Amino acid sequence: MPAWVDLEGAVNVRDLGGLPLEGGGVTASGVLIRADNLQDLTPSDVVTLVDELGVRVVVDLRSHIEVDTEGPGPLTGRVDVHHRSLYPEKGSFSDVMISRADGENPFVRYYLGYLRDRPDSFVGAMRDIASGPGPVVVHCAAGKDRTGMVVALTLAAVGVEREAIIADYALTGERITAIMDRLRSSDLYRPDLEGITDESRMPRAEYLERVLEVIDAEHGGAASWLAAHGFDPAPLYKRLVSAA
Incomplete structure (x- = not known):
């Protein structure tokens, strides 16, 4: 089970080491943190x-x-920060409101x-994780949806067991109240969350199960999807698995 990293200013942080791989073995600790x-x-x-x-x-x-509204964050200048928005940069600006x-x-x-x-x-993002150096932190606003997809694709691409990928995604549910409290404290996210319950934002296993089913059916799996978009998962595997 991934290890929680307890911080004062973030509530949904965990190291993704120790996840079981298809065929045996586990992911390395100290490589990928969500x-x-x-x-x-x-x-x-x-x-x-x-x-x-x-x-x-x-x-x-x-x-x-x-980023422009809330600022780049206190790690700026201490680490390399790579902005990899999952939006086409028009229309909606965050994923706190699901239509x-x-x-x-x-x-x-x-x-x-x-x-x-x-x-x-x-x-x-995969290249960032594969090249390191040191642990790589992947994050969004809640650490649930956008982060959940990047992490799930990463883990699937290196052969983590499907059940473990989905369990990690669902684990964020343990912190959903604290996550929602943080979002509601922000002037940026609060308006979109009026009338939205914590329960409605729970990461449910069936959501990610369905997404991975579609990727399998339409693209032959995460590794094939990445290869079709010009990324060889081998360096990612070497970093996240061989280092274990």
């Missing part, structure tokens, strides 16, 4: 991430509007939309 918004990190949090854990690269999946849609579940449609709209950001 997180929610890093804007409120305290000086002590920065010491934990940079000096103690050795983080040198952050993949920020927030949109440019989110209704016919057909697939709205969350499933959003997740598949990330793949459709920004394959370049997925590939860029």
Whole structure:
């Protein structure tokens, strides 16, 4: 089970080491960390991430509007921050508001939309993770939807067991109240969350199960999808698995 990283200014942070692989073995610890918004990190949090854990690269999946409005965060200048928005940079600026849609579940449609709209950001994030150095932190606002998709694709591409990928996604549910409290405290996200319950934002296993089913059926799996977009998963595997 991934290890929670307890910080004062972020509530959904965990190291993705120790996940079981198809055929045996586990993912390496100290390589990939997922997180929610890093804007409120305290000086002590920065010491934990940079000096103690050795983080040198952050993949920020927030949109440019989110970054411009809230600022780049206290890790700027201490680590390399790569902005990899999963939006086409027009229209909606964040994923805190999920609209209704016919057909697939709205969350499933959003997740598949990330793949459709920004394959370049997925590939860029994979390259960031594969090249390191040190632990790489991937985050968005809640650390649930955009982060969940990048992490799920990464784990699937290196052969993590499907059940473990989905379990990690659902694990964010343990922190959903704290996540929603953080978002509601932000002038940027609060208006879109009026009348929205914590329960409605739970990461449900069936959402990611369906997304991965579609990727398998239409693209032959995560590794094939990445290869079709110009990324060889081999360096990612070497970094996240061979280092274990």
